[in-house]
Amino acid sequence: MNAEAHYRTRIISSLAEVGRPAWDALLAAQADATPFLSYAFLHALHESGSAARDTGWEPQYLTLWQGDTLKAALPLYLKYHSYGEYVFDWAWAEAYERHGLPYYPKLLSAIPFTPVSGGRLLAVDGAARQALVQALQELQEAAQTSSTHVLYPPAAQAQTLAEAGFMLRSGVQFHWHNEGYRDFAEFLATLERKKRKNILAERRKVGEAGVTFRHLRGHEAGEGDWRFFHRCYRHTYAAHHSTPYLNLDFFLRIAAEMPQHLLLTIARRDGKAIASSLVVYDDDALYGRYWGALEEVPCLHFETAYYQPLEFCIDNRIAWFEGGAQGEHKMARGFLPQKTWSAHWLAHPSFADAVERFLEREGGGIDDYLSELNERNPFRAG
Numbered sequence: 045m046n047a048e049a050h051y052r053t054r055i056i057s058s059l060a061e062v063g064r065p066a067w068d069a070l071l072a073a074q075a076d077a078t079p080f081l082s083y084a085f086l087h088a089l090h091e092s093g094s095a096a097r098d099t100g101w102e103p104q105y106l107t108l109w110q111g112d113t114l115k116a117a118l119p120l121y122l123k124y125h126s127y128g129e130y131v132f133d134w135a136w137a138e139a140y141e142r143h144g145l146p147y148y149p150k151l152l153s154a155i156p157f158t159p160v161s162g163g164r165l166l167a168v169d170g171a172a173r174q175a176l177v178q179a180l181q182e183l184q185e186a187a188q189t190s191s192t193h194v195l196y197p198p199a200a201q202a203q204t205l206a207e208a209g210f211m212l213r214s215g216v217q218f219h220w221h222n223e224g225y226r227d228f229a230e231f232l233a234t235l236e237r238k239k240r241k242n243i244l245a246e247r248r249k250v251g252e253a254g255v256t257f258r259h260l261r262g263h264e265a266g267e268g269d270w271r272f273f274h275r276c277y278r279h280t281y282a283a284h285h286s287t288p289y290l291n292l293d294f295f296l297r298i299a300a301e302m303p304q305h306l307l308l309t310i311a312r313r314d315g316k317a318i319a320s321s322l323v324v325y326d327d328d329a330l331y332g333r334y335w336g337a338l339e340e341v342p343c344l345h346f347e348t349a350y351y352q353p354l355e356f357c358i359d360n361r362i363a364w365f366e367g368g369a370q371g372e373h374k375m376a377r378g379f380l381p382q383k384t385w386s387a388h389w390l391a392h393p394s395f396a397d398a399v400e401r402f403l404e405r406e407g408g409g410i411d412d413y414l415s416e417l418n419e420r421n422p423f424r425a426g
Contacts, residue, residue, distance in 0.1 A: 064087075070114050076201075080158050089157075136191075159369040219380060257347075265308045
């Protein structure tokens with residue numbers, strides 16, 4: 045705790061202890077906020093039970109106060125496994141286990157199930173941000189957990205954490221940039237001939253299958269639409285022999301509390317709904333999130349989860365479309381590689397040294413991978 049600035053530190057197990065006005069006021073002061081940091085989104089994750097102690101995500105938000113005013117906060121969880129993170133540390137956990145040491149619980153700062161970059165060290169100014177980092181250092185020492193991990197911070201915050209003793213790890217995502225295209229055809233014209241031809245063929249297959257699309261902004265979608273979307277979402281997880289992270293209650297909560305950031309796309313054939321996707325957006329960016337289908341149609345995934353949202357970006361002058369984790373296949377559709385960051389602190393000195401050496405090797409490989417990807421740029425020369 046920073047005595048000179050008279051910050052009071054509180055660990056928050058529920059955002060209700062902060063309240064929506066105070067949380068969203070702090071968020072409004074951030075240059076790198078996203079809808080996923082909003083009170084509505086985070087509180088829905090917790091209150092629906094999707095990200096809660098019973099699912100291995102125990103909220104332990106670190107907050108700094110001056111009087112009754114929230115000055116800084118870090119979304120933070122005691123984490124009892126490594127699912128739903130998209131920055132994989134399974135090998136580190138296995139190494140701890142082989143040596144008879146506990147890796148879980150660990151401290152994790154992330155948006156559950158959401159590999160989107162954005163502010164993590166939320167603060168009203170630089171002094172409050174530094175005090176927040178100091179409070180995190182004190183917490184991780186006192187908590188006696190194996191490690192602390194901050195996932196997908198912006199580059200400047202990653203550097204702040206590095207200066208505080210964290211090790212940095214880089215990764216790659218694929219993002220699409222809107223160059224002010226008038227329509228989808230103008231975007232297509234910028235791609236290499238083969239890429240353009242393949243996209244047109246994919247879209248044609250969906251059209252020839254008799255599929256049409258209905259777009260619903262959050263306030264236009266009814267409960268039946270959300271129930272259908274969740275059915276598709278669950279069905280696709282089951283088809284991959286997996287369990288969905290998010291329940292219907294979560295989706296109904298965000299539909300009620302942040303409809304201005306949601307777009308539901310529903311695919312129909314022969315008068316029947318067969319697939320759906322959900323994206324989150326604000327004035328600057330659209331984030332590809334969730335998709336599911338009840339019937340198999342060639343190329344329906346690309347049309348519903350990529351091309352329809354791309355057209356929405358163009359029509360609404362949204363600058364960026366972040367396609368989520370992984371996926372080199374996105375490059376053939378105009379998405380380009382972007383470096384992402386995570387920051388890691390391990391309490392055990394020997395393991396910290398080993399991980400640091402691993403990250404140095406891995407980082408060189410990521411840079412080589414980015415260079416290779418950039419050589420495969422899908423756009424026409426010039």
